[in-house]
Structures are given as structure tokens and as C-alpha cells.
Amino acid sequence: MFRPMSSFWEYANPRRFMATSGAVLPWVTALAALFLIGGLIWGFFFTPNDFRQGSTVKIIYIHVPAAIMATSAWFMMLAASLIWLIRRHHVSALAAKAAAPVGMVFTLIGLFTGAVWGQPMWGSWWEWDPRLTAFLILFLFYLGYMALWEAIENPDAAADLTSVLCLVGTVFAVISRYAILFWNQSLHQGASLSMDAEENVADVFAYPLWTCIGGFFFLFVTLVLYRTRTEIRARRLNALIVQERMA
């Protein structure tokens, strides 16, 4: 079922989406498993310990990819919400709904692994540091977004309102980030993987890290596709039940 598409928007047709995502899903799942297992084994067992941090440095292979995907997931929701608001494609709204819990869990993983690493390194589980605080607030945004989806019965109204919330939330999440930078000095280290920085991690750590980031990315795609398919099926089931009652 792999016909070339004339336009990206053809995936807005749920039947098309189901067919294509069903065909793609096993491959993406396999890629996620391959990259994750490969990257984690590479990172955990075949890289040297850091000379100051010992083996605790290896939590980076979960922490950094989870954190990257946690913020990326919100931007994916933003794009999907915009598509829903502008073009009214149901698949897009359902994809945004499906991505929220995944992003929330990634945020939680980022916070948790950071706390576990911070305890021996910084001497405390939690610091009110800009990055940590911004992440906590992102977590709250995810919670509010999901709670709003749950609270509204009419699916179209829920999609509309959550999309508007996602838009406004993005603006305020960005402002919060700068507000927090202003409010407190940073303890969290800077970027580990930017292209030109001197402070980048050494290559021996960077390659498995990139592999893990790829793994988390494919994991995200897999989970969102699975959850979107489930949502579409649930919507179909509801339609069938309503039809049954009408008959």
C-alpha cells in the first residue's frame, strides 16, 4: 500500500492515513528498537567513564534525548493544532491529542533522570535553576492540555479549545523561559551537542548519544502513530454505536 502521494494533505483522509501508517509502523517500530537498544548498549557498556563524574555521566543517554523530544513534542502539537484550526483535518487534531501524553512522559523522564543525576553531582535532587523550572512548567502545560481534552465531551469543541490553548501556551512557555532566565542564574550546563561550541561532549560520547536521540525520535513517532490510530478507531467505534442507536 505504498503509492506515491500527490500531496501531503491526502493523509488528512483517515482511510489513507490508516493504510499508510499501518504500512510504515512496523518499520518505525523496528528502527526505534534498533537505535534505542543499540545506542543504550553502546553508551552504557562501550564508552569510558568520565574522569570526574564516573559512571553517573551515562544517564545522559536517556536524559538528553528525553528532554529534546519533550520540547519537540510540544512543537509537533503546535503544528498539528495549527493544521486543525486552519484546515479542519480531524487526523491532525487526533495526532495532537495522541502526542500530549507521550510528551508528558518524556518530560517526566527528563525531570526524573535529571534529579537522579543531580543528587550525587550537585548534592540536591532539585534546584530552582532556569532549565529545571522551565521544564517543570512545560510539564504543567502538558497536564493542563490533557485535562482540557478530558473535560470536554464534544470532540470538535475539545479539539478547537485545546488547539487555542496550545497556541497561547506556546507563547507563554517561551516567555516563561526568558522570565526564568532573568529570575535565576544557571546551574545546569549548556548545550552538549551544538555544532560549533567548544564545550561539546567528546566524540566518544557524542556518537552513542546521537544514536539514542534517533532512538527516542523514532520511539516518539511510533507511539504517536499507534495512539493516533487508536484514537481514529475509537472515533469510528463511537460513530458505529451512534448509528446503531439511530437505527
Added chain:
Amino acid sequence: MIGLLKRDLTLAFRAGGGFGLSLAFFLVFTSLVPLGIGPETGRLAEIAGGVLWLGALLACLLSLDRIFQLDWEDGTLDLIATSPLPLEAAAALKALAHWLTTGLPLVAAAPILGLLLNLPAAAYPWLIASLAVGTPALSAIGTFGAAITVGIKRGGLLLSLLVLPLYVPTLIFGALSVSRGAAGLDALTPLLLTAGITLGSSAILPFAAASALRVNLR
């Protein structure tokens, strides 16, 4: 337009409680703080700015569900939506009315409560200025949250979950300008940033609130 504003203000003054209640809450909250953390004046002076900002924020939050809920229940909101007045303007007016009945009294009461918390004298101008400049943002953001949750029964908890993360930047800059003022530092930058948030949110959020209301009235 003026009629709608007048109506909201009259309702707030007459329909017992709406007006004075948030002020009373502000007083209760502020007087609970020394009971909770101990009455040493030095420590109180240190946290007074933040506590007053938190109190104002929570007092604002608790009065948010009044903005649209009653009008929605008795159908007034449908009339407002079908009137020639654009819904965006109605949302902006609702936010203004909320600020006049909640934010402004809080600004007036804050210096007196500052005395209770032993706020340093240098911080008073900054406290009044930051609250006066920052509370309109709280009203504008809150009006958006109220518009989103107006159709939900018992949406109070959800409303706070949605609105509190949006309040974060205002709280940080507002409280920062008071604490910098208290320490004798230059507090103008956070004050200006608070003003920026107020201007930005009162420019953009009425549109978001109006689109949320349209969905809820559909």
C-alpha cells in the same frame, strides 16, 4: 460598549460578595503567611514582596469563574455574542471589568498589607507600580482561561490548572521588581517587562478568548 462595562461593574458591586470577597481573601492569605512560617520580622521582610504578589495572584484566580459563568448560565452571553459589538471587544471589556473590581482594589490594599509583613520602605513604590502594571495581565490571561472553561461544569480546578502556568512570567517579573526594589537595586527592567506582558496579553488574548467563546457557544 460602555453599557456592558457599566452593567458588569454594577453587578459586581450589588450582587453581594463579588467585589469585597477577593480583597478579603487577599487579607486572609497575607495574615496566614506569618502564622505558617513564623513571625520573625527579618524573614518576613525578605519574602514580603513575593508573598503579596502570590496573594494578589490567587485572589485574582479565585474570582475568574465569575467572569463568564453567570452570563453563560442565564443566556446573556448569547445575547452579547449576537449583538453588534464584536466578541473580541466584549472579552476585552470583561477583562477590564474584572480588573477594575479585583485588580485595582488589590493594588490599593497591598501597601497596608505590606506593613503587616514588614516590607522595607524602599519597596513600596515598586510594589504599587508592579501590581498596578501587572494585575491587568492577570485579568486578561484569566479571562482567556474562563472563556475556555465556561462550558465545563465544575471547571474551577481545571481553570486553575490551565491559568497558573500562564501566570508564571507575570509573577516572576512582578515579584522580582518588588524584591529588587526592597534590596535597593534598580527594579525598572523587570517592571518594564511586566508592563510588556500586560500590553502583549491584553492585545492578543481577547482574540483567543473570543474564539474560545465562539466554540463554547456553538
